[in-house]
Amino acid sequence: MFDFMDMDFNSSDEVTTSGPYIPAVGDCMRCGMCVAGCPTFRLFAIEEETPRRRIRTISKILVENLAISADERLHLDNCLQCRACETVCPSKMAYGQLFDQAQAQLGIKPKGLAKPALRLIENKRWRKRIMPLLALYLKSGMRKPLAKTGFLKWLGLADAEAVLKQPALQAMASRYPTRVARRGCVALFTGCIAEAFDRDTLSSAIKLLNAIGYEVLVPPDQGCCGAIQQHNGQSAAGMIDQNIAVFNTLDVDAVLHCASGCGAMLGEYQSHDIAAAGDFRQRLADINDFLLKHWPDDLQLLPLDLKIAVHEPCSQRNVLKNPQTVYALLEKIPGLNVVPLADNQVCCGAGGSYMLTHPENAVQLRGLKYRAIKEAEADSVVSSNFGCAVFLATDAAPVAHPLSLLARQLPIHGFSD
Template identity: 75%
Template sequence: MFDFMDMSFDEPGEQTASEPYIPDAGECMRCGMCVSSCPTFRLFPIDEETPRRRIRTISKILVENLPISADERRHLDNCVQCRACESVCPSRMAYGQLFDQAQAGLKVTSGWLARLAFRLIENKDWLRRLMPLLAVYLKSGLQKPLRRSGLLKKLHLADAEALLGKPALQALAVSYPASVTTRGRVALFTGCIAEHFDRETLPAAIKLLNAIGYEVLVPPQQGCCGAIHQHNGQSAAGLIDDNIAVFNALDVDAVLHTATGCGAMLSEYQNDDDAGQLFRQRLCDINDFLLEFWPDDLQLTASELKVAVHEPCSQRNVLKNQQAVYALLQKIPGLSVVALADNPICCGAGGSYMLTHPDNAGQLRALKQQIIAATSADVVVSGNFGCGIFLSADGGRVEHPVQLLARQLPSCRTISKAFILSTSLTGCSIAVP
C-alpha cells in the first residue's frame, strides 16, 4: 500500500482494499517537511504549489475517480518530479510512483512535437539518422538567423535547440578490453540521448573501468530507460522489457549506468519475475562500482582544483548514493571538494521538465547558478547528464565526476592497442605496447 500525506481537511473518498490508502486529515503529522523541500513552492509560495495539495489532486484521480479542474491539472503538471518530498516524508509516501500513475490515468493526448520525441527515443535507428543532420546544422551557421527569425519559437523548438551540443556520429564499440590484468566484465548502459551527446562521460567511464581491470561491453541493442515516457503518462513497458532482455543475456558481473536520472528509472523497474530480479541485482551506479573495486595500487595524479559537487535529485532522493562521489573525488590528492549549499533543491532540469516548463526551470537554474558562483569553484561536477547540460547552457561548465577522475589517471598505466583503436579517448598520455 502507498501512504499519502494530505494536509487538507476534506473527508477522504470511499476506498477499496486494492486502492492506495490515503490517511484522513487527523492522521497527518502536519510537519511541513514536504513544503519546505519543494522547488516550485520556492518559486510560487502558495499552497497549490506544494506536494500536500498535489497529493489531494492525485487522490481525486486514483482513488475517488473525480474529474480535476484546469487549475488542479496545471499545478500538478508544475511538479518537477524531483521527489524531495518523498525522501523527507515521515509517512514514506511513494510520491513518484503515484505521480506517474496519475499522469497515466489522465490519458491526455500529446502534441505532435511530444509524439515525435517519443518515437525518436523509442527508435534508436531513427535517432542515429538524425544526428548527421544536427551536426550539419550546428556547423552551417544557420543557428543565429534561425533564432532571430522566431521560427523555432513558433515550432516550440527554441528551448530544445538552445541545449544542443555537438553530437557523436560514430557508434561506441561493442567491447573495450581491460588495460591491465582482467578482473571481470561489466556492461555499460548508455541511454538514448546521452549516447550521442554525453561522449565525454561515457569514454571516461570506460577508461576508468579498463584501468581498474574490467572489460566493458556496450550492447547496441539497448534502448532508452523509459523515464521520459513514464513520467509523461506514456507506457514504458516495451522499453523496460527490451532492456531487461538485452542486459540479462550478457555474461557480466554488473550493469553500470553513468546518468543518475537513467539509474533511478532502471533501479525502479517493477518487473517482479526472475528476469526483473536478475536485472536489478546486477545494476550499479558507476560511482559505487568504482569506489568498491578501486585497486589499492592505482594512485591518481594530484590536482589543486576546487570542485563543487552538484547532487542531482535522482541521486539524492532515489539512488541515495551521493556520498560515493565525494569519496571517489578524495582519491585525487590535493583536490578541494565542497558541496553546493542548496543541493536539496532541484536545479530545474527534471528530465523533460526543462523543455515542457522552460520558465519555471529557468528560474530554478538561475538560483542554482548563483549558488555555484558563490563557491568560486574551478570545476562543477554532477552525476546526471540532464542536469549537466542544463546548468551548462548559459556558458557554464558542468561535467561528470568520472571525467575529472579519468584525466588524473597516471600516464604510466599501459592501455591496450585494441582500446586505442576502438575509441577516441583523450587525456593522459598512453603507451601502446
C-alpha cells in the first residue's frame, strides 16, 4: 500500500497544516495485502473495488485537487469503511481518516430523507418525540400490510423499517448507585439510537458495573458520537465538542462505551480544544476491557450449558483492536462453549448507515455471515456493536451483546432490577 511512514496520524494531537502525504502510484508496494480482506472486492472482484484504487481517488481529491469521475465516486462510495486494510497495510496507511477527509472535501449534501434522518440522530428532543409514535406503529399490526403495499419501498424507508424494534420510552436515570462495596464511579456513553433501541445492553452494562462495585452516571446532555455524520461527509464538530464538554465535567474514573462503532469514533475525537479532547480520550475505555480488568475474584457467574458464536465487529477488530476481550469475559460463565464465527475478518455489511445507503451490497455480505452462523451450529450469537447485531438478527435468531449474556448469569443477590 502507499507509504504513509512520514505521517503519524496517532502520535500527536497537533494539527498539521500541510495535509496528508499520498505518494505517487509507483511508490505502492503492490503487496496486495489489502485486497483479499476488502469486502467489496469479495463481492465484485475488480481492481476498482480495492483500497489501493480508492486511495488514488482520495489522492486526487485531497492532494491533487482534481475532479473525480462518476465511476470513481461510485467505487469510493461503495467502501464500507471497515478499515480492514489498515490492519494489514505495511505502510500503516490511515485510510479511515483520509476517507473522512475526502468525503468532507467533496461537500456532500444529504438528499431526500437523509437530511431529516441525520437531523433526527443529532437532535435528542426530536427523537424523544418520535419514539412513542414508532412504538405505537410497531404495536399496531400495520407492519406487514404496509410492507405489502410497497409504499415504504417507494419512500426509501423499507430497509430502515425492517430493522426497527420496540424502543424504550422511559428515560434513563442519571445515576445508578452500586449495592456492594463502592470501588469507584464511571460514566456511560449511551449513544443516540442505541439509547432507545438497545436499552437491554445499556441496562446489562449498568448491572455488571454495579456488581463489580462501580456507581454509574448517565449524563442526560450527552449526544450522538457523530460517526454517521462524519463518515458521510458532514461535520460532527458540534457533537464532538458537546460530548467532550459533558463528560469532562464529571468526576469519574472512566468514560465507558458499549457499542464498538461508537467507541471507534470516540477514541479518535479531535477538537479545536486539543487539551480537552486529550483529557476525554485518556479516560475513555471499552466496557469489555474495563470489566475484565476490574472483575473481582470472588464474583462467580451462574453456569450456562450453551454454545455461543462470537461475531467480531470491524470497529472492534480493526480500530479498537480488542476482540479477544469478549472471549475472556465470556469464559467467566462456567460451562459456556465460546467459538468465533468463521471469516470474522470480513465485514457483515452493516457498516453504520451502509446497510441503508447500499442495501444490495450489504445484504450480499450479510448472506456470507449467515452462512458462517449456520455452519457454527451455535445456540446463540453475540456481537459488541449495536448496528451489526440489529442487521444480523432475525426473528428466529436474535443477536445479543455479550454484556446481556453476562448480566443474565449474575447471582441473584443484589444485582436484580
